[in-house]
Amino acid sequence: MQRIGKAERKTKETDIEITVNLDGTGNFKQDVHDIGGGTKFILHMLDNFARHSLIDIEIKATADLPHHLIEDMGIVLGEAFNKALGDKKGINRFGWALVPMDDVLCRVALDLSGRIYSNVELQVLGETIEDLPLSLLNHFIESLINQMKINMHGHVLYGDDNHHKVECFFKALALAMKWAVTFDPRKANMIPSTKGSL
Ligand SMILES: [Mn+2]
Structure with missing residues (x-):
């Protein structure tokens, strides 16, 4: 089975197309026009996310400004996920991970609940990570x-290096997401909620 979702967004500011395959092997392909302002770093993070979640991600994007590019990539990636997940039948729904990266330890827990709540503290010191403004990462x-309308708790518990803190978060997010979207054949026809919908 291959659960694939493709989403596009074309505005005066951005032209973005993202495809995800939840049953992939972690392949990351990108054709993104590098316009500075953190483009490289966010792509480095998404490469990590794909690699460790085993979710294939393909991105094609151009934009006028880094802010528009990075914000809209989050939107389009979420939409691609929603399409790939469909009615969420058979998925684990919850996912969590505790991941170290050298000096940093990060914990992520998420629920693909259809309800938005987030509590994310990456403990980044200063305003930027490499050339990516912290505000844009947020x-x-x-x-x-x-x-995606999800519930996410993500915390860097300790550590020093900004790059490691953010990369560690994306790795933990990857492992949590990998488990949450994994299909369990024992509940193939079941939506994992007592409400009957997610
Ligand atoms: Mn790195």
Whole structure:
């Protein structure tokens, strides 16, 4: 089975197309026009996310400004996930991970609940990670959470290096998401909620 979702967004500011395959092997393909302002770093994070979640991600994007690009990539990625997940029949729904990266330890727990709630503290010191403004990273995470309507708790518990803190978060997010979207054949025809919908 291959659960594939494709989403597009074309505005005066951005032109983005993202495809995800939940049953992939972690392949990351991108054709994104590098416009600075954190483009490289966010792609590095998404490459990590794909690799460790085993979710294939393909992105094609152009944009006028980094802010528009990064925020809209979060929206389109969330939409692609929603399409791939469909009615969410048979998925684990919950996912969690505790991941170290050198000096940093990060914990992520999520629920693909259809309800938005987030509590994310990455403990980044200063205003930027490499060339990515912290505010933009927060926008990206928020866009993804809002679009997917999920509940996410993500905390860097300790550590020093900003790059490690954020990368560790994306790795933990990847492992949590991998488990949450995994299909369990024992509940193939079951939506994992006592409400009967998610
Ligand atoms: Mn890195």
